[in-house]
Structure formats: structure tokens, C-alpha cells
Amino acid sequence: MNTTNMLFIDILLVTSLLSLAWATLTATDARRSVILFIAFGLVLTLAWARLLAPDVALAEAAIGAGLSGALLLAAVQHRPHRAVSAERLNSGMLDNEKQNNSNRPDLKSSVAIRWSITLFCIVLAFILIWALLLALSSETSETLAQSVSANLANSGVSNPVTAVLLNFRAYDTLLELAVLLTAVLGIFALSEERTGYLPAGPVFNGLVSWLVPALILMAGYLLWVGAHAPGGAFQAGATLAAAGVVLRLAGKRIIGLPQGSALLMNMILLSGVGLFLLVGLTMLVLGRPFLGYPPAMAGYLILLIETAAMISIAATLILAFLGGRPQNRQDESC
Amino acid sequence: MINIIASLLMLGGLIFFLCGSIGLLRLPDLYSRLHALTKADNLGLGLLLTGLALYQQDLLFALKLVLIWLAVLAASSASAYLIAQHARRQETGQ
Numbered sequence: 001m002n003t004t005n006m007l008f009i010d011i012l013l014v015t016s017l018l019s020l021a022w023a024t025l026t027a028t029d030a031r032r033s034v035i036l037f038i039a040f041g042l043v044l045t046l047a048w049a050r051l052l053a054p055d056v057a058l059a060e061a062a063i064g065a066g067l068s069g070a071l072l073l074a075a076v077q078h079r080p081h082r083a084v085s086a087e088r089l090n091s092g093m094l095d096n097e098k099q100n101n102s103n104r105p106d107l108k109s110s111v112a113i114r115w116s117i118t119l120f121c122i123v124l125a126f127i128l129i130w131a132l133l134l135a136l137s138s139e140t141s142e143t144l145a146q147s148v149s150a151n152l153a154n155s156g157v158s159n160p161v162t163a164v165l166l167n168f169r170a171y172d173t174l175l176e177l178a179v180l181l182t183a184v185l186g187i188f189a190l191s192e193e194r195t196g197y198l199p200a201g202p203v204f205n206g207l208v209s210w211l212v213p214a215l216i217l218m219a220g221y222l223l224w225v226g227a228h229a230p231g232g233a234f235q236a237g238a239t240l241a242a243a244g245v246v247l248r249l250a251g252k253r254i255i256g257l258p259q260g261s262a263l264l265m266n267m268i269l270l271s272g273v274g275l276f277l278l279v280g281l282t283m284l285v286l287g288r289p290f291l292g293y294p295p296a297m298a299g300y301l302i303l304l305i306e307t308a309a310m311i312s313i314a315a316t317l318i319l320a321f322l323g324g325r326p327q328n329r330q331d332e333s334c
Numbered sequence: 335m336i337n338i339i340a341s342l343l344m345l346g347g348l349i350f351f352l353c354g355s356i357g358l359l360r361l362p363d364l365y366s367r368l369h370a371l372t373k374a375d376n377l378g379l380g381l382l383l384t385g386l387a388l389y390q391q392d393l394l395f396a397l398k399l400v401l402i403w404l405a406v407l408a409a410s411s412a413s414a415y416l417i418a419q420h421a422r423r424q425e426t427g428q
Contacts, residue, residue, distance in 0.1 A: 201419070207412040214405075 013047050025114075030079075034072040041065025054230040055161040058222075062238035067317055070245050074321060078194050156298025157227040165232065166302045170291040174280070177272045177309060180316045184269055187319055194323040200250035208250045215243035223310050227299065233272075233306040237313025244318035257318060257326060265315070265325075272312030276305050336388055343385030350378030364421050368414045375410040379403060 020040040027033040041064040048057035148160050155163035165173050219240040226232035247255040258264035279301055280291040293301050354374025361367045383403050387396035
């Protein structure tokens with residue numbers, strides 16, 4: 001396709017991204033704001049695809065638009081005192097119709113917070129642009145991308161993104177998994193599982209009956225294909241978690257998490273970080289650097305770590321959607 | 335020749351999408367808006383993907399497009415039903 005057409009598509013993408021972002025921030029209703037944010041994520045997915053970054057596009061679609069959207073919607077649905085605040089806002093608008101809303105103290109402080117966040121984001125954006133320009137103008141002899149492709153043969157996989165995430169910079173990914181584990185601990189500490197999902201009717205059940213198997217199949221495919229094409233543990237874990245979220249929305253009790261065994265649940269949550277650390281320490285014992293896999297074994301080790309990571313990530317995301325440790329109740333049997 | 339047919343099919347699909355979007359913006363209530371949207375999802379996407387499959391002339395590619403179409407068909411009709419059911423329940427106060 002010629003460059004004018006692509007320029008047209010690029011301008012369309014950037015304009016819709018910016019206007020969706022603006023609409024998300026200025027929406028008065030939280031639910032509307034969340035739905036606009038999901039639309040923003042979908043357009044962002046297209047933008048990543050346009051930038052020839054299918055790995056990021058997949059992650060954005062699965063985690064950014066899909067699961068974050070579900071989490072935010074659940075948060076809006078279950079936030080406390082929703083009716084009270086809406087009523088207060090309405091009466092406030094009626095009472096002082098001519099008075100500016102920003103005169104009310106709670107709105108005033110939220111406006112101040114918004115502006116300071118905006119200022120922070122603008123500064124951050126300028127730093128990023130400066131860093132990008134610096135990286136583009138500097139003429140180093142070897143870029144990171146070049147050294148990755150030079151060493152790709154020793155990484156055990158042929159997808160450069162997986163090679164960086166699970167081999168060259170495996171340390172970063174280990175810490176990311178540790179962050180997810182910490183998030184689950186926070187969720188457990190804060191609240192109980194949210195309940196109150198009605199059993200699904202026949203139409204939704206029909207959808208669930210083929211969608212859930214398809215999602216599980218797709219998660220397995222994404223995990224496997226990550227070795228040589230876009231995919232990997234994070235995308236696969238998010239897809240697997242989506243199956244759990246769909247099951248919970250359909251009012252099912254059994255959503256793929258272990259029933260009634262806290263030990264098993266903890267093991268599943270720990271397996272990602274645990275196996276990663278175990279592999280890393282084994283390398284130390286064998287006299288290699290921490291997480292420095294031998295090239296002959298690297299492919300198998302990466303698949304092993306990614307499988308455990310996928311299961312941990314999926315369980316973490318499902319628990320984030322549930323909002324707390326699942327309770328073991330016998331009275332419900334669906 | 336095949337390219338012309340493909341372009342015509344894609345153009346037809348785009349017209350359905352355009353009508354769906356106009357319907358979403360202009361129609362008065364939720365049920366008729368859903369009606370307009372599902373037409374765009376089902377027929378519009380079907381025509382668009384048929385056009386793309388003809389354009390590419392690759393069996394595996396066409397098969398993937400058919401899978402996408404079937405998944406969107408099932409998901410969009412089920413979600414349209416769920417939205418309508420929710421709205422109906424709220425109206426009747428159940």
C-alpha cells in the first residue's frame with residue numbers, strides 16, 4: 001500500500017485514540033468512562049498492530065482492553081455508596097444550578113488531583129519524547145535489537161520477544177511475576193470474594209458452552225506458539241483468565257480454581273515465581289550465572305517456566321476479578 | 335475480475351457498517367439500536383470477510399476468516415440478547 005494511504009490510516013488512528021482518551025477522562029458517569037476506556041484499548045491494539053508489534057497488540061487486547069475492562073466494570077458495579085453519591089450529585093446540581101460545581105469541596109479536591117495527574121503525565125510524555133529522539137539520533141555501533149538477533153540462536157526460541165522476556169532479560173520477567181504475586185496478597189488482605197452473580201439463562205449458557213473450551217484451547221496455543229511467533233505466558237494467562245471470568249459471569253461456582261483447598265490454591269499462585277526461581281538457582285548450583293540457561297536446554301526450560309507462569313497469571317487475574325479469596329460454601333451447588 | 339467482485343463485496347459490507355452506525359446514533363430506543371447494530375455485525379462483517387477472502391485467495395486464510403465471522407456472530411447475537419433482556423427486566427421492574 002502506498003504511503004499516503006498509510007498516513008491517512010495513521011492520522012485516523014491517532015485522532016481516534018486522542019479523542020477516545022479525552023472522552024474517557026471527561027465522561028461524568030464512571031461506567032461510561034470504563035466502556036470508553038475499553039474502546040480506547042481496542043483502538044490501541046490496532047495502533048500496535050500498525051506499528052508491527054503483534055506481541056504487544058495481543059497483550060493489549062487480552063489484558064489492556066479485555067481483562068482490565070472486566071475488572072474496572074466489576075469495580076464500578078460493586079463500589080460502595082453508589083446510589084448515595086449519585087443522589088448527592090443530582091441534588092447538588094438542582095440546588096445550585098447556576099453555581100459552578102467546582103465550588104463544592106469534594107469536587108474541588110478531585111479537580112486538583114486531576115490537574116496534578118495531568119501535569120505529571122505531560123512531563124512524563126515530554127521525557128519519553130526526549131528519550132525517543134535521543135535514541136533515534138544516537139549512532140551507537142550496535143543497537144539492542146541487533147545484539148538480540150545476533151544471539152537469538154542461543155536463546156532456545158526463535159521469537160525475539162520471548163527470547164528477551166524469558167532468557168536475555170528473564171530477571172525482569174521474574175520480578176513482574178513477583179509483582180503479580182504481591183497484588184494477589186493485597187487482594188486477599190483487602191476483601192472477600194464478590195458474590196451475587198445470577199445463574200445464566202439458556203442463551204448465555206449456550207455461549208459459555210463453546211466460548212470457554214475455545215478460550216482454553218487458544219490459551220494453550222498462545223503458550224506453545226510463543227516460542228516462534230507472537231504469543232507467550234502473559235497473553236495465554238490472560239486468555240485463560242478470561243475463561244474463568246466468563247464462567248463467573250454466568251454464575252457458575254466452579255471456575256477452574258481449586259475448590260476448598262487453600263494449599264493447592266497457594267501452590268498454583270506460587271508456581272510461576274517458584275519454578276522460575278528454582279530454575280535460576282539450579283543454574284547457580286551448576287556453576288552458571290543466575291537464570292543463565294545452557295543453550296541446549298533453554299527451549300525446554302523456557303516452556304516449563306512459561307507453563308507455570310501462565311497458570312499463575314491466570315489464577316491471579318481471576319482472583320483479581322473475584323475481588324478476594326474464594327469462599328468454600330456448600331449451600332450452592334451450581 | 336475477482337478483485338472487482340471482492341471490492342464490491344467489501345463496499346457492500348462497509349455500507350452495512352455505515353447504516354449500523356447511523357442507526358446506532360439516530361434510532362430512538364435501545365431495542366431498535368440493537369437491531370441496527372446486529373445487522374452491521376452479522377451481514378456487514380460477513381460481506382467484508384468474504385471480500386477479503388476472495389482478494390487474498392488462500393484457503394487457510396479464508397478458513398480463519400470464516401472462524402472469526404462465526405465467533406463474532408455467536409458473541410454479538412448472544413450479547414445483543416443479554417442487553418435486551420437486561421433492559422426488559424429493568425423496564426418491567428423484575
